[in-house]
Amino acid sequence: MRWFRRRERDKDLERELRSHLELEAEELQQDGASAEEARYAARRSFGNPTLIKEDTRSIWTGISIERLWQDTRFALRTTRNHRGSTAIAALTLALGIGANTAIFSVVNTVLLAPLPYKDADRLMTVWGYNRSRGFNTDQVSAPDFADWRLQNHVFEDLAASTDVMYTLTGSGEPMAIIGYRFSANFFHVLGVAPLHGRTFFPAEQQPGKDHVVVLGYQLWQSRFGGDRSMVGRTVRLDGAPYTVIGVMPRGVDYPGTVQLWTPLTIPPEAIHDRAYRFLRMLGRLKPGVSINQAQTEMNAIARHLAREYPKTNKEEDAINIISLRQMISGDIRPALLVLMCAVGFVLLIACANVANLLLVRAVDRRREVAIRAALGAAGPRLIRQFLTESILLALAAGALGLLLAFQGTRALVALFPPTIANLSIPRIDQIPIDSHVLGFSLLASLLAGTIFGLIPAFEAMRSDTGESLKESSRTSTGTISGRRFRSVLVTLEIALSLILLAAAGVTLKSFAQLLRGNLGFNPQNVLTARLMLPPLKYESEAQQLAFGNQVADRVSSLPGVQSAGTVTFLPLSGWWGTRNVSIAAGSDANQQRDAVWSSVTPDYFRAMGIPLIEGRSFTKYDDAAAVPVAILSITFARRLVSNENPLGKRLKVAGLKSNVEVIGVVGDVHQLGMTSDVTSEIYFPFSQVPTPLLCFAIRTAGYPMNLANAVERQIWAIDKDQAVSFVMPMADLASESLAPQRVISILLGIFAVMALIMAAVGIYGVISFATAQRTQEIGVRIALGAHSGDVLKLIAGQGLPSVAVGLALGLAGSVGLMRFLSSLLYGVRPADPLILAIAAAALVTSALLASYVPAHRAAKLDPTVALRHEYDLPVIIHFRMFCSKLTLSFLLIFGIANAAPAEERKTITGWVLDSACAFTKGLDKPISRDCALACARKGSPLVILQDDGTVFWPISESMPAAGQNDRLLPYAGKRVTATGKVYSKGGSQAVVIEKLTAANQ
């Protein structure tokens, strides 16, 4: 209907204008002009009818779909004529958009995804702030909590929690579970309702009534199969019966890694002890109260408490409020923001490059544009045409970029290793590409398309129509403004690249520093494992002691173990506890200090490689009957006694019945990882202060994991119900604790290299285009006697001013922006002059190289050819060659990135085994033919076990799904020689068997 009306209106307008022209002509004819003259004169005075028609039509319709389609078709046609440059532009953009989308998808998942809590923005974690220790997330004592809760007017309510480890027994293997004890109001403060059942009643906070449990969704699903009737049933935690009263919905996992919740009971000894800090607070701000307001009021309360109870609270005179969202995304937030900024730069550089390409194309198209303008295409119309082209290109690139991002996000999951515990990083299993991400990449594409499309559009519009039409191709040199545009783009690229390079440089240097950094112990060749002795089963300290010593002895005597010790809180595990320590002889005013404590067995320091600095280490004689002793870390010793000799000092320790005597001083340990400061530490002999939590540190002769099974067997030999968790090399723990730093430095490095390449390409493009335009001039110069060196200088030199300006801007930008990086850096100054110099040198080198190539070509020009030179030919040819080369190399890079697994032809000799046996029987001996046959018949695939222990999986090249048991079955349990193509990927070996013969035993 509308379509029809538009047609009608067009016809009507056409008729109206025609009648106008006729009248005009008639009038002129009456004045005496000939019919033909009159018609022409009328037309001349009338102006451009097409334009009038377009303008009038747009009164009624605005921009019509029809015209958009027209522009699109035209854009596609133009694109076909510039396949090379279009491909290179699309790829460049795809890289930029892909990188942006990938990083944004992480930001989307980590920082933007809604928390599953009501009004989550008002949820705050509330911590003690010990200024003298510089520790700003301190736990809170029960009386402090009571005072905070009563005295404040900013929180609707404050809730307390504390972490606890349980061993879940019953059906299935014993399982170590991280639980949290929640005060009864905690779920209410958090703002979640249970999926099934109910949460805690206040009465259930009393000891004896607290044997109820709320299950986390994940545990409920994995352990209990999502059975609704679990509510009301009993589960055994640490051997004691707990009634399941509720199940939380999916996604509720506060605090991270928690699997179930039990009611918080305050032990009688903690009710009035302000030094016993073990609670973690969560508060819900009243509506309209800002964090700052809350912070001010809570600080006042803390100061008041510090004055009132100086003995325990003097140092805890402030409170730190951190929003729940920030607590959850924690350490990763600044890194993500920096990365987001970096990919933004990459996209800008990509835009600059594409704008450059299109500018070159615009010169090529100047005549086309001039003709269109002469035919009545008005300015906005032309810009629309250019924008249609660029946005089409950007959308295509965006689609490609999305594919890249999809690949990229899988790699980015590595940012969030599941075992990482000493950093507050959200747990993330996958990074979805959802509607937000799609919207983002669409927006990025449109924005990019507009940015790089407008520049050539304006450039094309500025050229004078008449001049463009008149000028022959021979004299065409491009407009001055075009050249200026291009050098501005180069300047921009250089500046942005320099900032990225410098950022990548300092981040890499800081990461290297972290890798070299001394954790205070030697993580190499140490196997760790963690166990929690269920308190019901190991009620008495004697029982814990017996178990710990027994296991330590058994593990120490394993072959391959050099030394083995246990510790309460393993460094980097994310677990730690603090105790109040003061010098016993001092007066009451003597300041108490908190120290991270651990009970260790005598060999712990040796196993971890923690140096003994003074005094002696623990021995097996430091048992319950002997004098209570302790060892301090050097920093803590200094803090405690400053310059005095710490040895022989008697200390009063919170929670210990008798004072302890300092017998030794050991090196400092970074308990919470390299990026945090050393903590004050105090160690007790396990025999004197036994704990139900035991972490093993086992120094091994070879690769630690080889001993994992043996260690577990030793533990289970003593107690088959004991859950063992986190069996892993200490080195892995150390490496994972640096995962965010590693990922950010690698990513920044990649982005910087991308920027460098793009900048070099941009410079190359600009210089070679300018050179081609000056071919005739160069020919004249050479003919008049210029040396090739002069030409080289002339050409290579023309890009230098913009490079120099770019460098200056980039340096200024780096110095200005680097401070945002500082929170991510370790032991490096953000604006490191050496790194800035290296980055600048790298840029200058690549800029020189990029301009040398075209300059060299110009210097070798034959003047006779150059003088005859027509502008378009060599430019376009060089340009196309350049584009196709670049496209090829891009494709090559992608090809390498997705490289196929390595393949080679090999002959292997070994035993034909059933795969299950090959792995579980220790990989060392052949098994009986009957066993292999029996297993294979049940469907277990047969494999070839080579003498060196390599397992080869037989595969078929043509039908990947087809098993090869039929071929191997006759040889089951026998030795064979097989020849064929061997594939190896990620440590696994597969063989396409071509020849198979029985081998000698």
Added chain:
Amino acid sequence: MAKSSSDRIELLQGTLDMLILRTLLFGPAHGHQIAKHIQRTTEDLLQVEHGSLYPALHRLERQRWIVAKWEPAGKDLKRQFKYYRLTPAGKKQLVAEESKWKQLTTAIARIMWPVEEE
């Protein structure tokens, strides 16, 4: 003949609409007549660009200040022209624009030729 271009006055933005409406106050007219009328009345001082006339006519039509109809005309009534005529809304608009215009010219005149105060 038309005067040389330097004698012509560029129409102020928006005044063309008012002039068209004023011209149509005399009765229906087609585009050519409107253009000629404005030109003749101002002794060629104001030239109506056709590039603005037709978009303006259609704009006014869209706003329902004028309506258009093809009607036979000329000596023999054989040819049809698109005649525009003023609607009541158009008349109201004209009055409004006129008073605005008067205010504007008075204001400008006060600045350009201030009356000496006595």
